[in-house]
Amino acid sequence: MTKVALVTGAGQGIGQAIAERLVKDGFKVAVVGRHLDKVQKVADKINANGGEAIAIQADVAKRAEVFAAVAETKEKFGEFNVIVNNAGVAPTTPIMSVTEEDMNWTWGINVNGVVWGTQAAADAFMSLGHGGKIINATSQAGVQGNPNLTAYGSTKFAIRGITQTTAKELAEFGITVNAFAPGIVKTPMMWDIAHEVGQNAGQDDEWGMAQFSDGITLGRLSEPEDVANVVSFLAGEDSNYVTGQTIVVDGGMVFH
Ligand SMILES: NC(=O)C1=CN([C@@H]2O[C@H](COP(=O)(O)OP(=O)(O)OC[C@H]3O[C@@H](n4cnc5c(N)ncnc54)[C@H](O)[C@@H]3O)[C@@H](O)[C@H]2O)C=CC1
Numbered sequence: 140m141t142k143v144a145l146v147t148g149a150g151q152g153i154g155q156a157i158a159e160r161l162v163k164d165g166f167k168v169a170v171v172g173r174h175l176d177k178v179q180k181v182a183d184k185i186n187a188n189g190g191e192a193i194a195i196q197a198d199v200a201k202r203a204e205v206f207a208a209v210a211e212t213k214e215k216f217g218e219f220n221v222i223v224n225n226a227g228v229a230p231t232t233p234i235m236s237v238t239e240e241d242m243n244w245t246w247g248i249n250v251n252g253v254v255w256g257t258q259a260a261a262d263a264f265m266s267l268g269h270g271g272k273i274i275n276a277t278s279q280a281g282v283q284g285n286p287n288l289t290a291y292g293s294t295k296f297a298i299r300g301i302t303q304t305t306a307k308e309l310a311e312f313g314i315t316v317n318a319f320a321p322g323i324v325k326t327p328m329m330w331d332i333a334h335e336v337g338q339n340a341g342q343d344d345e346w347g348m349a350q351f352s353d354g355i356t357l358g359r360l361s362e363p364e365d366v367a368n369v370v371s372f373l374a375g376e377d378s379n380y381v382t383g384q385t386i387v388v389d390g391g392m393v394f395h
Pocket residue numbers: 147148149150151152153154171172173174197198199200225226227228229248276277278279280320321322323324325326327328329
């Protein structure tokens with residue numbers, strides 16, 4: 140039977156690559172994001188290439204919208220097996236200027252979004268009478284401290300904690316919970332950061348991006364597909380005996 144996955148933040152970048160990879164793996168996919176036009180475009184591309192996808196608009200910071208997205212996916216496809224809680228935001232927040240708004244906004248999306256996705260997916264798996272897989276996006280910035288990323292890094296450390304905690308709570312229901320921790324991935328999020336770094340040094344975006352490639356063991360920044368390959372493993376049967384883990388998808392990077 141075809142399996143069904145929902146990917147948040149799938150209108151671009153890593154989420155889009157994950158949605159496209161899961162379709163190749165045989166999943167029907169719900170492409171979820173804040174902007175309907177973007178997720179619709181990704182779903183249309185998948186459908187035009189012979190896959191099966193639906194686009195759903197939802198803000199992951201809002202619990203009701205996440206539950207509605209999972210319910211719509213389950214109803215349209217008649218199944219639900221995997222959620223990838225991928226949506227995230229990454230403001231640059233030097234410690235002496237970080238604001239209450241920065242903290243609340245970043246935590247609302249990155250952390251609360253993972254909690255709502257976990258609840259909604261687990262509820263759907265249980266209602267269908269089977270287990271499932273919950274896969275969360277953390278970051279190398281959730282494994283080691285990165286300067287100027289207090290808001291973001293704190294959310295990504297929290298996501299690893301939530302992954303371990305919920306893996307223990309949900310194991311008895313046949314649900315696994317794991318996380319992936321990318322290094323520096325060439326997506327719109329990272330180009331925004333590269334733009335800021337370049338601008339602060341009077342340089343261009345390419346120069347800004349190049350600052351992140353120093354010292355990577357594998358000698359290159361990662362592509363969204365490098366991350367999607369790991370998520371494919373976490374979404375598939377070969378990871379059935381893996382839970383509570385974070386897989387670091389990182390060529391050995393140094394953030395500075
Ligand atoms: N690009 C990188 O170098 C790294 C990214 N990550 C993580 O991977 C995940 C994906 O990142 P990228 O693809 O690079 O980011 P991106 O910014 O290129 O794409 C993220 C997508 O999430 C959506 N999104 C943001 N807030 C949302 C909300 N409240 N509700 C629904 N959708 C929302 C955005 O509209 C966007 O389409 C994020 O959780 C990020 O923190 C982790 C490590 C490195």
